[in-house]
Amino acid sequence: MRSPPSAASGLPAALWGSARAGLAVALALALVVSACSRAREDDPRATLTFIDEGRPQATIPLKTLTQRIQVDEVRGYDPYYKKDKRFRALPLARVLALGFPERRSLDDVELVFRAADGYAAYFRGALATEAGAYVAFEDLDVAGWEPIGPQRANPGPFYLVWSKSEQADLETHPRPWQLAKIEIVRFEAAYPHTKPPGERGPDDPATRGYAIFRERCFKCHAMNREGGRVGPDLNVPRNILEYRPEEQVRAYIRDPSTFRYGNMPPHPDLGDAGLDALIAYLGAMKDRKHDPKD
Numbered sequence: 001m002r003s004p005p006s007a008a009s010g011l012p013a014a015l016w017g018s019a020r021a022g023l024a025v026a027l028a029l030a031l032v033v034s035a036c037s038r039a040r041e042d043d044p045r046a047t048l049t050f051i052d053e054g055r056p057q058a059t060i061p062l063k064t065l066t067q068r069i070q071v072d073e074v075r076g077y078d079p080y081y082k083k084d085k086r087f088r089a090l091p092l093a094r095v096l097a098l099g100f101p102e103r104r105s106l107d108d109v110e111l112v113f114r115a116a117d118g119y120a121a122y123f124r125g126a127l128a129t130e131a132g133a134y135v136a137f138e139d140l141d142v143a144g145w146e147p148i149g150p151q152r153a154n155p156g157p158f159y160l161v162w163s164k165s166e167q168a169d170l171e172t173h174p175r176p177w178q179l180a181k182i183e184i185v186r187f188e189a190a191y192p193h194t195k196p197p198g199e200r201g202p203d204d205p206a207t208r209g210y211a212i213f214r215e216r217c218f219k220c221h222a223m224n225r226e227g228g229r230v231g232p233d234l235n236v237p238r239n240i241l242e243y244r245p246e247e248q249v250r251a252y253i254r255d256p257s258t259f260r261y262g263n264m265p266p267h268p269d270l271g272d273a274g275l276d277a278l279i280a281y282l283g284a285m286k287d288r289k290h291d292p293k294d
């Protein structure tokens with residue numbers, strides 16, 4: 001933080017009781033407050049880096065972002081804080097347009113939002129450009145950010161939030177904090193062993209299951225050692241359907257807590273069609289095992 005101008009401390013002591021001094025103190029305080037809020041925008045660590053299929057695009061400081069994009073106030077229920085929150089924030093679609101100026105549309109790409117602590121959230125491009133997605137850079141309720149999550153982390157300098165009430169589910173609308181990088185990836189290129197084998201059209205159940213897996217499961221589960229590490233790899237050394245009956249896997253995905261208390265969330269909204277597709281994908285992967293340890 002810049003040191004505040006010292007208008008008050010330079011005044012003779014005799015003036016302290018006077019109205020003029022009171023005014024000077026108030027003025028000095030106002031300057032301190034505005035210096036603090038400007039300091040946040042000047043913070044050299046508050047930058048976002050953009051990478052397009054491995055090619056670095058730009059690292060944009062918060063100050064530039066707020067000069068180029070209109071700042072909004074976002075308010076609403078936050079599922080991490082479990083209460084209403086208010087933030088100063090930038091519409092994500094505008095941030096992406098600034099970071100990836102050559103991309104006309106992000107509808108057909110995948111995005112990875114990388115946090116400074118190593119967490120990575122995967123988004124379909126179409127999800128990232130949904131109205132209601134914002135990059136928050138200032139907590140308007142608690143100066144310097146209210147701590148978040150079980151580790152009481154500082155979510156700054158950037159915290160992804162969603163403004164609409166139907167976007168409050170963390171499963172479908174993730175909220176990565178400590179956001180540092182946004183990358184466009186071609187999923188199949190970055191994770192070549194997660195794709196179901198054979199030529200399959202877009203309506204093939206395994207193709208649809210693969211899409212659901214990428215969006216809902218991949219952040220926690222690996223497939224052929226590629227992906228998240230929170231839950232078990234679902235294909236190697238043995239495919240989950242090689243040691244669990246299909247009905248049990250379905251019921252588990254729908255609501256794991258009916259089996260045991262653990263860290264996997266339920267998926268009540270997938271429905272039979274979604275579960276059919278996931279089972280088709282998991283089943284297809286039996287014929288495509290890849291274990292770099294072999």
Ligand code: HEC
Nearest residue numbers: 216217220230231232240244249252253256262263264265
């Ligand atoms: C937030 C992390 C997380 C997400 C998201 C997640 N899982 Fe899990 N999953 C786990 C963990 C952790 C386990 C290990 C057991 C436990 O803690 O309940 C697990 C276990 C499993 C199992 C093994 C059950 C068994 O019989 O041992 C299956 C199958 C499974 N998950 C499938 C899925 C599918 C399919 C999805 C996506 C629709 C998914 N999971 C999403 C964390 C997750």
